[in-house]
Every structure is written in structure tokens, then in C-alpha cells.
Amino acid sequence: MRYAAVVIGVSAGGIEALKILLPALPVSFPLPIAIVQHRDQRAGDFLAACLNGVSRIAVSEAEDKEPFCAGHAYLAPAGYHLLIESDRCLSLSVDRPVNHSCPSIDVLFESAADVFAESLIGVVLTGANADGARGLKAIKARGGLAVVQDPQTASAMAMPRAALEATPVDHVVDLEQIAPLLIRISALEEAYGTAG
């Protein structure tokens, strides 16, 4: 299989965006997904429960050192950075905020890029800051695939725009097209992998 994991960064307008993206993925979606959604440190696990209720893949808040498995989307808990370890398990930290954010998208993307290199897909969605731009650049630098929500169709365009300014990307698409794109990329490349 060409790709091994998906990381998604999203901020303002994210709950609505994730409610469109995640339910559109089939239970058989072959890649594990890690998500950073900026939110208040005191927010509970309501978001994960809500997304889990509307999605076919499982959605939960990441627990420290749990395996990063396909058919599952892991959400960074409020107040924690989410990182991927080299043995492909999830790891949390309460280090300082990065880009005024904890969790920070850059922290997730950079650690995932170290582990998955060219097998990583990075997705930057709607948001009103520039977190994720550096991380997406790191993903591209290691040979991964970059997908950005079309800023024109994002409820907050600063974040996708910052990502596009930071690095050349592979796909700029509407929110509704992101899930079909991910399904296509993962399925196609899987077929290539089987043939090769």
C-alpha cells in the first residue's frame, strides 16, 4: 500500500467540517486517521462522542501509547498535543502551546512525517490561524501527499491559505470532495501495491 496514514488539522469551523468529512468514510477505510481540532483546553470529550455517533469508522479521543489502527479516527484530547511514535503508537504531551495552540497541528504533522515519510497524507481544513502550514511543509519535504481545503469554500480561510503559501500541495478541493479523494487515493494505491 502506498499510503499508511492520514493526519488532519482543523480549527475554526472544524466541527461542521469534520461532521461532513468523517461520516463520508466507509468502515473499510484502510488508513488510520489522527486529527487535531483546536478547541478550548477545558472542552470535554463531547466532540469525539458526537463524531463517533455520526460516523461509520470509530472516532475517539486518543489515549497515550494506544496503537494507531485503521478504521479508527483519533482526536487529540483538549489540552494535549498528539504525536505519533516510531512504533506507530499514539503519544500525548502537555508541552508548551505551539502557534498558541495545544493541541497543535504542526506538532502532529511533524511527528507523523518523521514516522510515515512518503506514506503520509496530510489534510489542512478550515481555520482562522496559520497552524499546520509548517507541518504540511514537513510532510511534503518527506515525500508525503498534501491536501488542502479550497480556502474559497472554507468557513475560515486563513489556515488553508497559510498552508498553500508554505508549500506546494497535491490537491486543493472542496470540503465535500475530501472524503471521496481520500477513498480514491487509498484504494487506487492499494491496488497498485497488490499488483506490484
Next chain:
Amino acid sequence: MRPIDSEKLEIDMLLDGIHSRYGYDFAHYSRASLKRRLERALAQTKLTRFSELLDLLFHSEKSFDEFLKIMSITVTEMFRDPQFYQAIRKHVVPLLKTYPFIKVWHAGCATGEEVYSMALLLHEEGFLDRARIYATDFNKHALDAAANGVYSARQMAVYAANYQSAGGKGYFPDYYSDGYERAKFKDFLKEHITFSYHNLVTDGVFGEMNVICCRNVLIYFDKTLQDQVLGKFSASLRHGGFLCLGKGETLNSTAIKPLFAAVDKTQRIYQKCGD
């Protein structure tokens, strides 16, 4: 060799060198967050390679001291996760009240915000006078700050809000004296706290505790080290004692899990039931 592999080798060498030279063993720290901290240390020293950092740290104790500070910076606050303190009041306090004397260990206490939170809670529940809180950390600077109990006055509004949500029974500003931009927690709280140096990786058990609080520390360790440290906690707890972990930490798939029962799954409070 790919750059990422050569970087890993350099980090291994750096950690080996630090261990041999200073006795601090970071080999079983979670690599992903460790690497970010090492990068911060590099940026601060204006060096570009981890191997250069090894050279500097090896020969300069002062630089190593600065390095240690970076290695243990975490962000915390008083009554972080207010619901955790509510759960302590509900599930843990009633049992603690039945003991003539109680011992609490805050392992990896950092700058002490959560230690004072616990002291304040025990005071309000009426048994701080027969309690001793041991607050330990491997960072001497953090430990000094914790022992001083002086925090930025600007934080107090947030802490007061947390205190309220945590089920606080009094008036939060009564617990500190307000100076210019600083708030100093009162001595009657401090009198029941012993601050001491302890390295969870290399030091041993800390006996006969009723409660061990170690929140958001284990996330910095890999599974091997987590199991090792949890073994020390289990050995340090009395039968029926409580182990409190951080929101993202669980005993699932750890070696000591069979010895503990979950008292509050969401707030990660466990009680020792076996030996």
C-alpha cells in the same frame, strides 16, 4: 543513510552521552516529544546538530543545567481538570477520612500548582492536619519554584475559576497573599508538604502511600518505562491506596492492571486491590 536515520543515531548518541556523564537516563522517554524538546534545546544554543549539542553538554555543566530545564517544561495550572478534583472529593476523600494519618505522593510535581491544589482540597475536607504530601521532581529548578509557592497573579483568575468548578468550598483568594504581580500561597498549606528530589527513572520506591498523583508525567515515557514506573507506584501504595493518572493516561495494557480497580474511569482514578 536517510537523514531521518542519521538524526535518530545522533539522538541515541546524545542520550547515551548524557546518561554516562550525568546519570540522567532519557533512553526510554517517548521519542516524538523528546525530539521536539531536543530541537528546542538546539534552537536555544544556536547549534544545528544533536551531535554538537552532545559536545556542549558533555563539557559544560551549566549548559546541562539549562538543558534539564527544557527537558522538563510542562504546562499545568491549579485545579487542572476540575472534574478530577470533584472525583477525588467524591470517591477518595471519604475513605481517606477514616485513616488516622495519610500520605500523598505527587510524583513529577513540576512547579507545584497541582500540589497546592491537593493541599487546599485536603484542608477544606478537614484533614490536612493529619496529612503529609510528598512532592517530588527531578528538576531542581522546578522543585525550588514549587517550594516557594509563588505564582503569577495574572493566573489567579483562571485558577479561581478552576477552583470553583472543582468544588471549592471557600474563597480562593483567602489561600494566598497578593503582592505586586505575584501571589504567594500561605504557609499553613506548605507546612504539610515536603518537597524533595526524586527521579522516577533511576530512584526507588517511596513507601506506604495512601494516594499517588502522577498526572501527565507517564505520557513522556515509552511503554517499557511506564511499566517500570507503575511497578514502583504499585509497590509504594498501601493496600486500598489510590493511583491518579492524567486524562490521556490509563492502566489498560500495563503490567499492574490486574492489581487495580478503576474507581473513576474517566478521571483515571484507580484503587489498589491486589499485591
